Amino acid sequence: AATYDVVATEEKWQRVWEELDPFRADDDSPREKRYALTMFPYPSGDLHMGHAEVFALHDVIARYWRMRGFEVLDPMGWDSFGLPAENAAIRNDEHPATYTYANIETQAASMRRYGLAFDWSRRLHTSDPEYYRWTQWLFLKFRERGLAYRRKSPVNWCPNDQTVLANEQVVDGACERCGAVVTKRDLTQWYFKTTEYAERLLTDLDQVADRWPNRVVTAQRNWIGRSEGAHVDFAVEGREQPVTVYTTRPDTLFGATFMVVAADADLAAELVSDAQRPAYEAYLEEIRRASDIERLATDRPKSGVDLGVTATNPLTGERLPVWASDYVLADYGTGAIMAVPAHDQRDLDFARAFDLPVRRVVDTGEPDPAESGVATSGDGAYVSSGELDGLTDKAAGISRAIELLEERGTGTGTVNYRLRDWLLSRQRFWGCPIPIIHCPSCGEVPVPEDQLPVELPELKGADLKPRGVSPLAAASEWVDVACPTCGGAAKRDSDTMDTFVDSSWYFLRFTSPGYTEGPFDPERLREWGAVDQYVGGLEHAVLHLLYARFFTKVLHDMGMLDFVEPFEALLGQGVVVNQGRKMSKSLGNGVNLGEQLDAFGVDAVRLTLVFASPPEDNIDWADVSPSGSQKFLQRAWRLSGDVTSAAGTDPTGGDATLRSQTHRTIRDAAELVEGHRFNVMVARVMELVNATRKAVDTGCGPADPAVREAVETVAQLLSLVTPYVAEEMWERLGHEPTVAQVAWPEVDPALLVEQSVTAVVQVQGKVKARLEVDPGIDGEALEALALADADVQRALDGREVRKVVVRAPKLVNIVV
Numbered sequence: 001a002a003t004y005d006v007v008a009t010e011e012k013w014q015r016v017w018e019e020l021d022p023f024r025a026d027d028d029s030p031r032e033k034r035y036a037l038t039m040f041p042y043p044s045g046d047l048h049m050g051h052a053e054v055f056a057l058h059d060v061i062a063r064y065w066r067m068r069g070f071e072v073l074d075p076m077g078w079d080s081f082g083l084p085a086e087n088a089a090i091r092n093d094e095h096p097a098t099y100t101y102a103n104i105e106t107q108a109a110s111m112r113r114y115g116l117a118f119d120w121s122r123r124l125h126t127s128d129p130e131y132y133r134w135t136q137w138l139f140l141k142f143r144e145r146g147l148a149y150r151r152k153s154p155v156n157w158c159p160n161d162q163t164v165l166a167n168e169q170v171v172d173g174a175c176e177r178c179g180a181v182v183t184k185r186d187l188t189q190w191y192f193k194t195t196e197y198a199e200r201l202l203t204d205l206d207q208v209a210d211r212w213p214n215r216v217v218t219a220q221r222n223w224i225g226r227s228e229g230a231h232v233d234f235a236v237e238g239r240e241q242p243v244t245v246y247t248t249r250p251d252t253l254f255g256a257t258f259m260v261v262a263a264d265a266d267l268a269a270e271l272v273s274d275a276q277r278p279a280y281e282a283y284l285e286e287i288r289r290a291s292d293i294e295r296l297a298t299d300r301p302k303s304g305v306d307l308g309v310t311a312t313n314p315l316t317g318e319r320l321p322v323w324a325s326d327y328v329l330a331d332y333g334t335g336a337i338m339a340v341p342a343h344d345q346r347d348l349d350f351a352r353a354f355d356l357p358v359r360r361v362v363d364t365g366e367p368d369p370a371e372s373g374v375a376t377s378g379d380g381a382y383v384s385s386g387e388l389d390g391l392t393d394k395a396a397g398i399s400r401a402i403e404l405l406e407e408r409g410t411g412t413g414t415v416n417y418r419l420r421d422w423l424l425s426r427q428r429f430w431g432c433p434i435p436i437i438h439c440p441s442c443g444e445v446p447v448p449e450d451q452l453p454v455e456l457p458e459l460k461g462a463d464l465k466p467r468g469v470s471p472l473a474a475a476s477e478w479v480d481v482a483c484p485t486c487g488g489a490a491k492r493d494s495d496t497m498d499t500f501v502d503s504s505w506y507f508l509r510f511t512s513p514g515y516t517e518g519p520f521d522p523e524r525l526r527e528w529g530a531v532d533q534y535v536g537g538l539e540h541a542v543l544h545l546l547y548a549r550f551f552t553k554v555l556h557d558m559g560m561l562d563f564v565e566p567f568e569a570l571l572g573q574g575v576v577v578n579q580g581r582k583m584s585k586s587l588g589n590g591v592n593l594g595e596q597l598d599a600f601g602v603d604a605v606r607l608t609l610v611f612a613s614p615p616e617d618n619i620d621w622a623d624v625s626p627s628g629s630q631k632f633l634q635r636a637w638r639l640s641g642d643v644t645s646a647a648g649t650d651p652t653g654g655d656a657t658l659r660s661q662t663h664r665t666i667r668d669a670a671e672l673v674e675g676h677r678f679n680v681m682v683a684r685v686m687e688l689v690n691a692t693r694k695a696v697d698t699g700c701g702p703a704d705p706a707v708r709e710a711v712e713t714v715a716q717l718l719s720l721v722t723p724y725v726a727e728e729m730w731e732r733l734g735h736e737p738t739v740a741q742v743a744w745p746e747v748d749p750a751l752l753v754e755q756s757v758t759a760v761v762q763v764q765g766k767v768k769a770r771l772e773v774d775p776g777i778d779g780e781a782l783e784a785l786a787l788a789d790a791d792v793q794r795a796l797d798g799r800e801v802r803k804v805v806v807r808a809p810k811l812v813n814i815v816v
């Protein structure tokens with residue numbers, strides 16, 4: 001036949017793979033081990049084009065490593081707790097598990113169809129009790145180490161999802177999930193102490209920086225937000241304790257003209273004078289109504305209120321008024337600042353709004369900020385700055401100011417981080433229960449380890465409607481328990497954990513998914529080690545990667561694993577768009593993966609995604625041609641029917657030109673895959689297919705063993721991208737399945753020399769001919785060939801040759 005039956009081929013090989021199970025990772029293998037991981041999906045709906053892309057790219061790497069002789073761990077599972085399932089359950093009045101596990105089966109079937117080389121024996125779901133038992137266990141271990149704690153504070157609240165959100169889940173003031181404007185609420189919540197690991201989360205990035213995308217490393221660094229500065233103590237009248245501010249510019253202390261406290265911090269309420277209290281309370285009301293989006297907008301006029309007290313500048317003794325405003329954040333630094341309007345624009349805007357003094361202390365040569373309204377922040381000569389006068393360098397000014405403060409005991413140099421502790425409680429049902437019991441006499445009591453997991457009760461959709469407290473709180477049979485310590489009446493913690501907790505350690509469990517003595521078998525993990533290559537979407541650049549890094553470091557400190565960074569290399573793929581725009585329901589430009597697979601077949605879709613662009617770039621589905629991919633695959637497959645030499649024939653002595661191209665393609669393909677230039681690798685295979693077709697039809701003919709060698713190579717290289725047609729070709733060439741288990745073809749270095757190079761012949765500096773010559777040709781021979789060429793003769797037109805410059809084997813320049 002001239003074409004193969006795509007559907008029949010898919011069905012056939014799915015059965016064979018099922019039977020032979022060629023991708024199962026052997027824990028006891030003597031081979032060198034590699035761990036390839038792609039981010040596991042949420043089970044909301046079926047797989048989409050985005051999944052198709054990331055899985056296709058990931059599969060190239062995993063399959064390549066296998067062919068290179070590594071024992072490869074390539075597992076898959078589901079991040080199966082979370083809001084989409086809960087919201088669907090409410091809509092359909094069913095249990096979230098019904099929706100979740102139905103979708104998991106749908107996605108699993110699609111993954112099988114998609115021909116992914118996963119080890120299915122390690123499949124896990126974070127919503128299975130045998131998984132979340134260990135999420136709970138880890139929570140308790142973190143708590144024992146003081147890394148999980150409860151505190152009351154203003155938290156981000158999504159009024160739509162009726163739950164709190166971590167800082168990382170608030171994007172430009174809106175809920176990352178639903179887009180609703182996030183407000184603040186005072187709640188007692190559980191936190192992980194990520195701040196304790198801030199420095200290590202930052203410095204350990206250096207270990208992976210050259211194998212992670214730059215923008216991810218930068219995003220992590222910015223999120224951690226390390227800055228160096230000083231804590232400065234200001235005495236405040238009528239208060240025993242000084243008020244400490246955090247500043248990155250202690251050198252501008254002589255220019256401080258007032259102080260500002262975060263209006264919504266307890267400190268403001270404590271400091272305010274009786275006379276100013278009504279004004280303060282009115283202001284507080286006003287800002288509580290404003291959303292974070294409004295508060296953070298830079299063009300918003302500054303607002304605030306005078307607290308009616310004064311603070312003393314520790315270096316000058318000067319008295320400064322203390323104000324409260326919402327431009328100072330309660331949960332950054334100390335929640336209080338010294339305002340230096342001449343050198344900080346936010347302070348200057350505030351000073352101008354309330355007619356407060358502006359005093360320049362660094363002369364940068366720019367106009368005086370008091371007049372220009374533009375704060376200056378560069379280096380310059382210190383003026384009106386006491387002992388700093390005479391200095392001209394910011395760094396010197398800062399260290400001198402810190403010395404002065406430390407001498408007087410009114411301040412210290414310090415490092416500050418933007419990173420906050422990770423708020424992990426959620427007031428939702430479909431998540432991992434927090435294994436704590438609250439007892440009126442014993443306080444917080446951990447659920448004893450032998451009683452884990454604390455399983456979710458059997459609630460239905462109707463009971464899950466968000467009401468601001470967790471639906472679990474209303475499940476009295478579940479909530480009311482005896483205190484494990486005193487036996488008295490007590491209540492379970494009714495919040496569940498952020499689903500990012502579940503995904504912070506799943507990659508560890510894949511190394512020993514059935515393990516019952518702990519979250520993972522430390523021995524097995526030692527053998528597999530950290531993830532060698534992680535592939536996934538960069539929307540997780542901050543959240544998931546930061547949390548997983550935090551978990552890894554804590555587990556390292558617990559002595560449970562020996563590495564400190566979980567993902568040694570990271571590949572982030574672009575997104576698949578259509579007609580230049582993100583696919584969306586409202587634009588009606590969505591591309592349905594299932595329909596594409598039906599229309600073109602799995603291989604053609606995979607090939608299209610891999611070939612379309614470098615992995616990090618976006619793919620516009622409007623610009624690609626899955627039907628072109630399909631035609632190419634048929635062409636490649638036809639070659640496997642043309643080969644007439646027997647399997648096992650020695651290729652030595654076969655057509656040298658074709659053999660050379662085959663071996664150069666193998667060598668380059670390895671380099672290209674390792675450099676993640678998969679699209680170029682595909683292009684090289686396409687060239688080899690064309691060259692082989694030519695050799696069959698008009699060259700050495702189908703019986704030449706070089707043809708067999710070339711077609712076998714095509715099958716092996718294609719198996720990284722289009723496994724179905726590759727298996728089919730391999731079988732047609734007379735081999736046993738599967739091609740995926742065959743070793744990477746060996747390169748013969750003797751065949752790597754180029755068989756010919758192109759020499760350019762110029763007459764009077766103009767190109768007149770191109771000659772295919774032997775790379776080893778000498779100058780004399782090349783000159784003779786050039787002069788004998790018909791086009792060159794025509795260009796010379798009988799004129800006398802005065803000089804010939806030869807640079808063998810590439811150039812001949814003839815001067816007349």
Ligand code: ANZ
Pocket residue numbers: 227246247248249252262327328329330331332333334335336337338339340342343344377416
């Ligand atoms: C005085 C000063 C003078 C400042 C000057 C800057 C320039 P980063 O670099 O982001 O750490 N700040 C401190 N705590 C704040 C809070 N809770 N809310 C809003 N602003 C706060 O920023 C540190 C600087 O941001 C600090 O240094 C402080 O203003 C302000 F010419 O202190 B600075």
Ligand code: ZN
Pocket residue numbers: 439440441442443445483484485486487488490
């Ligand atoms: Zn008790």
